[in-house]
Amino acid sequence: MNAAADDIVLDNGRVRLRVTVVDGIARLAELVPSHWAGADKPPSAMPLVEVSTSHVGPGGRRHSERNATRGLQFQSAETTRVRLGPGAAPAQQLRVVLADPDTGLRVESFAALLDGSAVVRTWSGVTNAGTAPLLLTQVSSLVVGTLVTDADGAWDEQIRLSVPHNVWGGECQWREASLVQHGIYRTYPSHQREPIGSRHSLLVSNAGSWSTSDHLPMGLLHDTGRGLGLLWQIEHNGAWCWEVADWNGGVYLLASGPTGADHEWREILEPGEQFVSVAVATAVIAAGGDGDLLDTSMAEMTRYRRAVRRPHADNATLPVIFNDYMNCLEGDPSQDKILPLIHSAAELGAEYFVVDAGWYAEDGNWWDSVGAWEESRARFPRGLRELLNEVRGRGMVPGLWLEPEVVGVRSPLVGELTDDMLFCRDGTRLEVTGRYQLDFRHPAVVSRLDRVVDRLVADYGLGYFKFDYNIDAGHGTDIGCDSPGAGLLGHNRAYLRWVAGVMDRHPGLVIENCGSGGLRMDYATLALHPVQSTTDQRDHLKNAAIAAAAPTAVTPEQGAVWAYPQPHFSAEDNAFTVAVSLLSRVHLSGRVDLLSPEQTALVGEGLAVYRALRGRLPDAVPLWPLGLPGWNDDWVSLALRTADETYVLVARRAGERTAVLPLRHLSGQLCSAEVIFPVTLPTHLAWDDARGKLTIELPASPAARLVRLHRRR
Numbered sequence: 079m080n081a082a083a084d085d086i087v088l089d090n091g092r093v094r095l096r097v098t099v100v101d102g103i104a105r106l107a108e109l110v111p112s113h114w115a116g117a118d119k120p121p122s123a124m125p126l127v128e129v130s131t132s133h134v135g136p137g138g139r140r141h142s143e144r145n146a147t148r149g150l151q152f153q154s155a156e157t158t159r160v161r162l163g164p165g166a167a168p169a170q171q172l173r174v175v176l177a178d179p180d181t182g183l184r185v186e187s188f189a190a191l192l193d194g195s196a197v198v199r200t201w202s203g204v205t206n207a208g209t210a211p212l213l214l215t216q217v218s219s220l221v222v223g224t225l226v227t228d229a230d231g232a233w234d235e236q237i238r239l240s241v242p243h244n245v246w247g248g249e250c251q252w253r254e255a256s257l258v259q260h261g262i263y264r265t266y267p268s269h270q271r272e273p274i275g276s277r278h279s280l281l282v283s284n285a286g287s288w289s290t291s292d293h294l295p296m297g298l299l300h301d302t303g304r305g306l307g308l309l310w311q312i313e314h315n316g317a318w319c320w321e322v323a324d325w326n327g328g329v330y331l332l333a334s335g336p337t338g339a340d341h342e343w344r345e346i347l348e349p350g351e352q353f354v355s356v357a358v359a360t361a362v363i364a365a366g367g368d369g370d371l372l373d374t375s376m377a378e379m380t381r382y383r384r385a386v387r388r389p390h391a392d393n394a395t396l397p398v399i400f401n402d403y404m405n406c407l408e409g410d411p412s413q414d415k416i417l418p419l420i421h422s423a424a425e426l427g428a429e430y431f432v433v434d435a436g437w438y439a440e441d442g443n444w445w446d447s448v449g450a451w452e453e454s455r456a457r458f459p460r461g462l463r464e465l466l467n468e469v470r471g472r473g474m475v476p477g478l479w480l481e482p483e484v485v486g487v488r489s490p491l492v493g494e495l496t497d498d499m500l501f502c503r504d505g506t507r508l509e510v511t512g513r514y515q516l517d518f519r520h521p522a523v524v525s526r527l528d529r530v531v532d533r534l535v536a537d538y539g540l541g542y543f544k545f546d547y548n549i550d551a552g553h554g555t556d557i558g559c560d561s562p563g564a565g566l567l568g569h570n571r572a573y574l575r576w577v578a579g580v581m582d583r584h585p586g587l588v589i590e591n592c593g594s595g596g597l598r599m600d601y602a603t604l605a606l607h608p609v610q611s612t613t614d615q616r617d618h619l620k621n622a623a624i625a626a627a628a629p630t631a632v633t634p635e636q637g638a639v640w641a642y643p644q645p646h647f648s649a650e651d652n653a654f655t656v657a658v659s660l661l662s663r664v665h666l667s668g669r670v671d672l673l674s675p676e677q678t679a680l681v682g683e684g685l686a687v688y689r690a691l692r693g694r695l696p697d698a699v700p701l702w703p704l705g706l707p708g709w710n711d712d713w714v715s716l717a718l719r720t721a722d723e724t725y726v727l728v729a730r731r732a733g734e735r736t737a738v739l740p741l742r743h744l745s746g747q748l749c750s751a752e753v754i755f756p757v758t759l760p761t762h763l764a765w766d767d768a769r770g771k772l773t774i775e776l777p778a779s780p781a782a783r784l785v786r787l788h789r790r791r
Contacts, residue, residue, distance in 0.1 A: 086155045088172040089115070090191040093198055093362045097126060097174060102151040104174055104187070106223050109198070110306065111364040124223035124330050125150065126174060127187045127202050130216035133338060140279050141321055141332050141339075144216055149178035150185055160190060162199060163605060165389040167192050169199075182208015182349070197382035199313075201357040206347035214345045215338030220310065220358040222331040225301055233329050234263040236303040239322060240372075241282060242294035242630065247615045249596035250294065250627035252706045262323060279323035283340045287515070287551040287566060288597040289315045294631050295600050297322075299331060300371050307363040309375035314356035315602040316570035317341040317553070317563060333358045336563045342553040343563025356602070359386075370742075372706065376630055377699035377719075383601060383633050384696070388581070390608040392588045393635050396663060396692040397429035398685055399590075399609070400474070401544065404667040405616055405642040409435040409444050412457045413465055418671035420465075424472035426678065427685045428666055430542050430588070431469045432477035437462065446512030448481050449489030451530050466538050477542025477588075478534060482527050483573065484513040484549060499523050501555035501569075503562065508551060515551040517565070518572040519558065524579075531580050535587065544611075545577070546592040570602075577606055590638065596624075599631050609663055610636050618642065618655040619780055622729040623707040625658040626716040629700035634662050634718060635692075642668030643681045650778045652677055653756040654729065656684035657782035660755065661695070661718050661727050664688050680756060687755045687784065694720050703739035703772070713737045722789050728774050729782040736775045741787070745770030748790045755784040 085107075086097040094115045096108035104126040108115075130144035153175040160171045171190040177183065186203040200220045206212040225237070240254040257263065260280045282293050289295060295312035297320055310333060312318040317336035322329060335356035336343035345353050361378040365371045387393075400423035407415055411433055423431055436444035440456050453462040466476040485491050485500075487509065499522055501508040501515035508515055516523050534540055554566030581587060591598065591607040595614035604610055612628045615621045625639040641659040643652040659665065664685065673681065698718035703726065707714035712733030717726040724741060751765040751772060761783055762775035776783065 086172065086174065088157065088170055088189055088191055090170055090193060090195070092194065092196040093191055095172070095189055095191070095198060097155070097172075099152045104152045104176060106221060109222050109308070109360070109362055111196070111362060114364065124221050124325065126221060127176065127185050128216065128218040128221055128332060129183065129185060129204060129214070130338070131181070131183070131213050133215060139281050139339070140277070140323055141216060141218065141319070141334065141337065142323070142325060142330065146178065146181070146183055149180060150176040150183065151178065153177050162190055162192065163386040163388065166386050167194070169193065177207070181212065182206055182210070183212060192382065192385055195382055195385065196363060196378045197359050197361045199357050199359045202355045203352055204347070205352045206349050209349055211349070212347045214347060214353055215343070216334065217353060217355045218332055218334045219312070219355045220331065220333040220360060222308065222360075223328070225299070225306070225308075225329045225331065233324065233327075234258045236301060237329055238300040238302060239280065240298035240300075242296050244290045244292065244294045244596060244599070244631075246291075246594055246597060247613060247620070248709065249599070249613050249624050250631050251623070251709055252298075252627065252630065257322070257329070264324065279321040281319060281321045283319035285317055285341050285553060287316060287549075287554075287570075288547070288593055289318070289600040289603070290593070291550060291597045296631070298372065298375060300365065305365040307361075307365055307371040307375050309361040309363065309379055311359050311379065311601055312356060313359060313601045313605070314570070315574060315598060315600050316566050317343065318356065336567055338563070341563040342561055343567065344561040345564050346560045359601070373701040377701070380629065380633055380699050383604070387605040388578075390588070391586070392608040394696055396635055396695060397475075398427060398664050398666060398688065399430045399432060399542070399638065400428035400666045401432040401434055402667065403434035403479075404614070404640050404665075405644065406667045406669060407434070407436075410442065411436050413460060416465060417468065420468055420472055420474075422670040422673070422678070423666065424474055426666065426670060426682050427689065428474055430477055431474040432479065432542055432544055434479040434544065435481075435546070437478065446486035447488045448513070449485035449491040451480065451534065463538055466540075470539065475541035476538060477540055477544065478538070479544045479546060480531075480534075481546045481548060482530070483516050483518070483547055485516060487512050487514065498557050501551050501565070502557050503555065508555065510549040510551060513549050515549065515555075517555060517557070517569050518576055519565075519568045524572070524576050527576065528579070532583070535584055541586065542588045542590070544590045544592055546594070547598055548594045574602060574606060581606070596631070604632055604636060608636060609638050611665070612637050612639055612662075615640070618651065618658070619731050622654070622658045622714050622731065622782065623709055623711065625662060626702070626707045626714045626727065626729070628662060629716065630706070634698060634700065635695045636663065638663040638665040640665045640667060641684070643670060643673060643677060644668050645672040645674065645677065647677075649677075649680060650759060650781050652680055653684070653759060654780050654782040656681055657727060657755055657784050658729060660684060660688050660691070660784050661716055661725060683757070684755050691725060694718070694723065694725070698725070701743070703741055704737070715739055717741065719743060724787040726772065726785040726787065727782065728776075728785060729780070730776045731780050733779070735777060736773065739772040739774065741770050741772060743770070744787060744789070749787045750790060751785060751787050753783050754786045
């Protein structure tokens, strides 16, 4: 292909991606549903990739108009057939090559479309093809140019943007507003088409080693004028950013991994060296149909996540997991405390039993003594092996908690560590709340943790690990790299390679990912781990808002939601905490050993319902009849839709006794509606076939129900 005006098209029948080349510059002219092709082609104002080789940007906080981008000229394009991961469906992949002959900068822009998917995955590779070292301070993974034209001058009201806040104990809380309400609005005269724009942007960024400590690496943009929706996720387990801003009478979206301006990231490429950016996946949706934009886009992203993750039997069998931490032993396990929990968990039908934090601590402080991973003889005088044999004897698979990336300052291992095995800044070991951060770029760190995991699996017959991560190591380390951000990025990627190696050696092992709950809930990590902790929230009523929104971040069959029944709870409270977990991975905890026979029967009823329906979860897609939950909403709801059944979780936390739930995909369908848990507590249901609406009355508050709607043939 030459550098004249040409079109390069990638189209799988669901999504059309069109790159145009004018005057040697490649730009993304279209990213739309395939059936829109030729019907609506707004001019693109943005280059295909934004690259910076300077510490200084164009002004403000924007990541557009970077200095190196201007010299990149189109060279070639090709389309090939690939697979995007183990077991993934085939995909079409477009590679566009750009180069700057003056600097030797060579950029490859990739876009891949899975067959039958409305999700496109994009990333960039940068090579130094010159003769001198080349500094990188930004490489974009996605740039969508003009999303809306300024024909009516109302882009700031026309665009709706949803931002997912994600804090400790308050994960997956989305907020939608117009660009004006987000602080992005037109500041120049209505008759003027300002090429630069307002100079402002909405920047959402994560800095540090928790990838989701403030926000999920996601966003949802709705162009209400054109009926176009874009839902994106940045697939990285460290620092990232995305921004939405105006430019040349329109709006653009840009997403990337770490940058110099936000994350102290820079890479110096020697001649011949290459840097590859993180990946971004974007669902491209036309609004309308039998579901709203949110439901449709999240369904597409859910299917994509399943297609690209590492295959694991756990995602099909979905066993019930008991973990002794949450509202139970709270990191203070012992032989005498755990034995009754083993018996009660087995009676309830748990299939995995996980001993959480503290099993190695000789005293009461388990936090800063981690690292050696040897059992405490004070806590287990007869040995941990005997206890875990009891787990197996009761028909459950034993598991242990591990925090492999940290070493406590009181750990006996500290004296064996050299500085280059740890995160350091300015010649000093980085200490975070009594812990050091291990650097998985170092081969000695990897080999030691390999020995730890292999020993624990062999000695105890483990089938499950909960890999936790409870510190934020900041921007990174400056040892053996060009910048702290580069050190963190290298560690991030090395850590995931290590986890993959563990799973290669132990293919039946289930490894749960936990980052103080949901503070590392990204799809670089979740494409590898079969189970993801969603929160450390202890309040069962607040947990409902997290559980109902969790499928925005993780597939239902991967997202572990706590159920923690208590002896002092009422029947409605115990039913509530169990019910909110049933459309996910049940993470059972609480003082199940102290429940009365009636309470045990109620919890057992809920788990029996879960075992009966869990086979439907791996093919179900989520929807939200009441919209995504607000943190203080009186009622919250989540539904999972299968081919012939819809399961609806409804939770009343306060307010009116009655709620009406629209289920548009069932409008005009003949359906039967029934409460399947709890069946003994009072509920009134009414289903309107013609309007597709479910009316539910719950006399008590709090109360939660799981309802099944079955389409009658």
